[in-house]
Amino acid sequence: MSSSDSENESDVEMILEKAGLVTPGEMITDDTIWMRGHGTYAADNVTYSAVAGTIERVNKLLSVRPLRGRYIPVIGDHVVGRITEVGNRRWKVDIGASQDAVLMLGSVNLPGGILRRKSDDDELQMREFLKEGDLLNAEIQTLYADGAAALHTRSLRYGKLRNGLFVQVPASLVLRLRTQVYRLEGGIEMILGINGYIWIRKATSTNANAAPMDVSINRLEQESNSMEIYKDENDPIPPSTRQTISRYANCIQALVYNEVGINEARLRAVYEASVVYTDAGELLDNTVKTDIVKQAMATL
Amino acid sequence: MSSIEQAFVQSLLEDQKRVSGRRLNEARKLELAFGGSYGHVEVKMGRTRLVAQVSSQVAKPRDDRPFEGLFLITTDVSSMASPRFENGRQTVDELMVTRLIEKAIRRSNALDLESLCIVAGQSCWMVRADVHYLEYDGGFIDASCIAVIAALLHFRRPDTSIDGSRTIVHTLDERPPVPLSVLHVPICVSWSFFDNDIIVVDADEAEQDLRIGSMTITINKDRDICQFTKAGKIPLSSQQIIECCEQAHGRAREITDLIHEKLKQDFEKRNRGNMGFDLAENDR
Amino acid sequence: MSRFEIYSPEGLRADGRRWNELRHIKCGINTHSKSADGSAVVEMGASKVVCIVQGPQEPETRSRVREKATLSVSVTVAPFSTTERSKHVTNDRRLQEMSANLQNLFEEAVLTHLHPRTEIVCSLTVIAQDGGLLSCCINAMTLALIDAGLPMYEYVSACSVALFDQTPLLDPNNVEETELASVTVGIVGETDKISLLILERRLGLDRLPPALELGVEGCKVLRQVMDKEVRRHGAMRLASRAE
Numbered sequence: 001m002s003s004s005d006s007e008n009e010s011d012v013e014m015i016l017e018k019a020g021l022v023t024p025g026e027m028i029t030d031d032t033i034w035m036r037g038h039g040t041y042a043a044d045n046v047t048y049s050a051v052a053g054t055i056e057r058v059n060k061l062l063s064v065r066p067l068r069g070r071y072i073p074v075i076g077d078h079v080v081g082r083i084t085e086v087g088n089r090r091w092k093v094d095i096g097a098s099q100d101a102v103l104m105l106g107s108v109n110l111p112g113g114i115l116r117r118k119s120d121d122d123e124l125q126m127r128e129f130l131k132e133g134d135l136l137n138a139e140i141q142t143l144y145a146d147g148a149a150a151l152h153t154r155s156l157r158y159g160k161l162r163n164g165l166f167v168q169v170p171a172s173l174v175l176r177l178r179t180q181v182y183r184l185e186g187g188i189e190m191i192l193g194i195n196g197y198i199w200i201r202k203a204t205s206t207n208a209n210a211a212p213m214d215v216s217i218n219r220l221e222q223e224s225n226s227m228e229i230y231k232d233e234n235d236p237i238p239p240s241t242r243q244t245i246s247r248y249a250n251c252i253q254a255l256v257y258n259e260v261g262i263n264e265a266r267l268r269a270v271y272e273a274s275v276v277y278t279d280a281g282e283l284l285d286n287t288v289k290t291d292i293v294k295q296a297m298a299t300l
Numbered sequence: 301m302s303s304i305e306q307a308f309v310q311s312l313l314e315d316q317k318r319v320s321g322r323r324l325n326e327a328r329k330l331e332l333a334f335g336g337s338y339g340h341v342e343v344k345m346g347r348t349r350l351v352a353q354v355s356s357q358v359a360k361p362r363d364d365r366p367f368e369g370l371f372l373i374t375t376d377v378s379s380m381a382s383p384r385f386e387n388g389r390q391t392v393d394e395l396m397v398t399r400l401i402e403k404a405i406r407r408s409n410a411l412d413l414e415s416l417c418i419v420a421g422q423s424c425w426m427v428r429a430d431v432h433y434l435e436y437d438g439g440f441i442d443a444s445c446i447a448v449i450a451a452l453l454h455f456r457r458p459d460t461s462i463d464g465s466r467t468i469v470h471t472l473d474e475r476p477p478v479p480l481s482v483l484h485v486p487i488c489v490s491w492s493f494f495d496n497d498i499i500v501v502d503a504d505e506a507e508q509d510l511r512i513g514s515m516t517i518t519i520n521k522d523r524d525i526c527q528f529t530k531a532g533k534i535p536l537s538s539q540q541i542i543e544c545c546e547q548a549h550g551r552a553r554e555i556t557d558l559i560h561e562k563l564k565q566d567f568e569k570r571n572r573g574n575m576g577f578d579l580a581e582n583d584r
Numbered sequence: 585m586s587r588f589e590i591y592s593p594e595g596l597r598a599d600g601r602r603w604n605e606l607r608h609i610k611c612g613i614n615t616h617s618k619s620a621d622g623s624a625v626v627e628m629g630a631s632k633v634v635c636i637v638q639g640p641q642e643p644e645t646r647s648r649v650r651e652k653a654t655l656s657v658s659v660t661v662a663p664f665s666t667t668e669r670s671k672h673v674t675n676d677r678r679l680q681e682m683s684a685n686l687q688n689l690f691e692e693a694v695l696t697h698l699h700p701r702t703e704i705v706c707s708l709t710v711i712a713q714d715g716g717l718l719s720c721c722i723n724a725m726t727l728a729l730i731d732a733g734l735p736m737y738e739y740v741s742a743c744s745v746a747l748f749d750q751t752p753l754l755d756p757n758n759v760e761e762t763e764l765a766s767v768t769v770g771i772v773g774e775t776d777k778i779s780l781l782i783l784e785r786r787l788g789l790d791r792l793p794p795a796l797e798l799g800v801e802g803c804k805v806l807r808q809v810m811d812k813e814v815r816r817h818g819a820m821r822l823a824s825r826a827e
Contacts (some may be wrong), residue, residue, distance in 0.1 A: 021818040023811050024730060025738035025773050039735060041695060050695055050735035052814050054822065067821050068614070069733025070621060070640065084642070098640035098702045146700045170617075259824035392684050399681045408786050513688055515781075525792065528767070528783035532689035535777035538796040545789050 022049040022064055037063025071096045071171035071195040073149035077140045078180040080193030083130050089123055091130055096171060096195040099148040107141060107152035129230045135161040135199065137191050163234050164201025167249045169256045171196035175263045182264045186244040192262065200248050202241050243280055250283035257286065258293040269296035301509045309510050313498050320504055327502035327551060330558065332450060334566045339455030343447040346504055347437035352429055352447035354455040358469060359426035369416020369424040373401055373448060375431045382436035397440050400529060404445050404486050404518040408526035411452060412481040418460050423467050425457060438508040441516055445488040450559045452482050486526040487552035490516045491544060493534040517548040521556045590763055591748045598759060606755045606802055609809050613731045613817045622732025626724040629757055630714035633721050635728035640702035653699040655690055657683040659721060661710040682718060686725060689780050693772050695735040704734065715761040718768045718782060719743045723806060730814055738773030739810055742780060743802035745769065745795040747787060752798040769799030774807060776800055
């Protein structure tokens with residue numbers, strides 16, 4: 001907080017205090033020194049809230065963060081998405097934002113080396129790599145002027161997803177952390193997309209090693225050489241692993257039901273609390289959901 | 301419409317001027333002409349031109365309303381009027397025109413349906429008003445409403461009598477035809493809203509393309525509002541709304557008088573042509 | 585029904601209300617959290633409407649309007665919503681007109697320019713009808729849009745007023761609505777300016793002002809009720825998040 005702000009300090013307190021919660025049309029401030037951010041609008045130099053949410057302040061920027069809403073893409077976010085359309089040298093990907101994101105043919109790793117030029121053949125075979133309905137994880141590369149996002153999968157961490165289960169939760173419940181990929185108990189790996197799309201899969205030796213940040217270029221090239229990364233078939237998954245996957249999925253739903261933000265520690269705790277119920281299906285009961293989340297939160 | 305035209309129309313409006321040279325609250329001049337047959341009316345408002353034809357036939361009344369005749373209004377917005385309309389496909393705007401005329405005339409009971417009954421539960425008159433649009437320059441709602449009501453006033457249906465269980469429909473030679481019982485004359489007046497809180501009466505095509513919203517008031521000479529439709533865009537205070545209603549009432553009076561005068565002229569002309577007919581009803 | 589039953593000389597209506605009383609209002613926000621971005625249920629007396637909002641999302645058909653979001657509204661009436669079960673009508677012109685009116689009204693309130701090239705799909709389902717259908721739909725849609733986190737200038741609230749001779753009756757039920765002429769009034773925010781005004785039956789011009797005045801007051805009360813629900817729900821969410 002800079003010193004120039006101090007004179008307004010009491011003002012700030014007042015604004016933030018009055019506003020545990022603001023609703024559309026509510027006046028936030030009539031002081032013109034503030035900059036107006038998301039979720040606000042101005043009329044006659046008075047700033048009003050446009051959504052129901054909480055006031056947030058960064059230096060002189062006031063914005064209102066809605067209680068709920070679609071995911072708003074930010075550069076660098078690790079997201080999970082689903083292909084909706086295969087187009088001219090690009091895929092359209094549903095990432096739960098207000099517009100579909102774009103994944104350019106040039107922004108993916110193709111078989112045969114990372115730095116290869118994309119040929120016409122590649123363009124013709126786009127459906128061989130990713131087709132409508134396929135799931136992938138990716139990073140947001142850039143944002144267009146209208147708010148739409150462009151993705152890239154130029155790392156072994158990213159790419160087509162298989163061997164697992166998809167869970168969708170409100171984006172507002174996913175907590176932003178340093179990493180979004182976790183190894184969980186029971187040989188499970190989870191990709192917690194910041195957009196609220198979650199992939200829970202069986203951990204394999206390859207994606208175990210492909211833990212964030214230590215992917216060597218050599219490995220990358222080796223891997224990308226084959227069509228392996230765009231394979232459509234699942235590896236054999238034993239029933240016990242399937243059970244564990246659905247248990248995790250139900251644990252996530254339990255957190256969502258109780259409006260608790262999702263992170264690794266909480267999920268682990270809920271999983272532990274859920275073990276008393278032998279069948280993963282039992283977790284679907286609403287009282288059980290509340291129960292295990294309460295227990296889990298107590299341990300943290 | 302190109303954006304430069306849009307900017308032109310908008311900037312004129314902001315100077316309280318219009319492309320047509322009218323004032324913001326000035327409606328276009330209305331021209332009304334009756335055709336050779338009963339119930340045929342042609343209405344012109346600026347370049348907008350349409351024809352309404354009323355016809356009748358004997359039909360069976362609805363089971364749930366045995367004492368009432370039937371009344372139908374059809375509007376035919378075809379690509380003849382303007383290339384913007386597609387034949388056989390109704391856009392939301394066209395739907396709103398149809399609904400509004402229906403509410404303004406049919407649901408406000410402008411036509412006394414009970415007078416159309418011949419034998420309760422057995423037979424009644426079915427009156428149809430068909431509106432055909434010939435040329436489009438905005439203001440379809442206002443013009444069609446005037447055309448339909450004028451056509452209903454002009455129309456004469458054949459007289460009937462009952463002979464035992466038989467209903468006899470007399471030809472025009474046997475008995476003088478009977479006018480319809482029109483209970484009141486509803487008139488529609490439409491306003492268009494533009495950016496910067498500009499409100500304009502009776503918009504033409506260019507203005508209608510640019511407008512952000514509209515409001516239609518249907519009112520008769522007796523100060524009865526028959527229908528009021530305003531959905532969003534520019535919020536108005538109740539004083540402004542009442543003011544608009546008063547303006548609409550003024551225009552309704554003017555138009556009603558014009559319709560009656562034209563009707564009088566038309567029937568005088570007809571009476572001169574065939575003196576044998578006794579048309580005592582033309583003083584309505 | 586005799587006229588005295590509608591409004592007795594003592595100033596009581598058939599259901600025991602006075603002229604300026606609203607029916608019991610019950611509203612819920614975020615009622616269908618799994619199936620939609622925003623959802624709400626509004627009950628005004630025995631009328632009940634559910635609104636589901638999806639979006640802003642990729643438009644189904646590439647729309648011509650690119651600089652702002654398109655609002656598409658559809659209204660469905662459940663066949664069991666009236667006392668006599670009705671056949672399912674899909675292409676009712678009355679409902680299409682209502683959808684168009686809702687769309688026009690909400691384009692005034694939603695900051696659509698913030699979501700270019702997207703579509704906001706609002707589906708309203710009428711569960712029970714007992715008068716005030718349009719106002720019930722408007723209120724439900726406001727809450728559902730707020731729940732979806734869409735930026736709006738203000739709450740949109742609406743209620744209807746029937747006229748018994750010179751006496752305006754607030755929020756008429758079905759019986760009153762069939763017997764008397766009524767107007768539906770809608771406002772954006774806490775103002776005296778009227779955004780929506782729909783009248784479908786004959787009414788003397790001189791009887792309109794008191795009806796408008798009462799309608800606006802009713803809308804303001806409804807706005808408060810809805811705001812309370814949004815705050816209640818918001819506080820609940822924030823509390824569970826703080827844990």
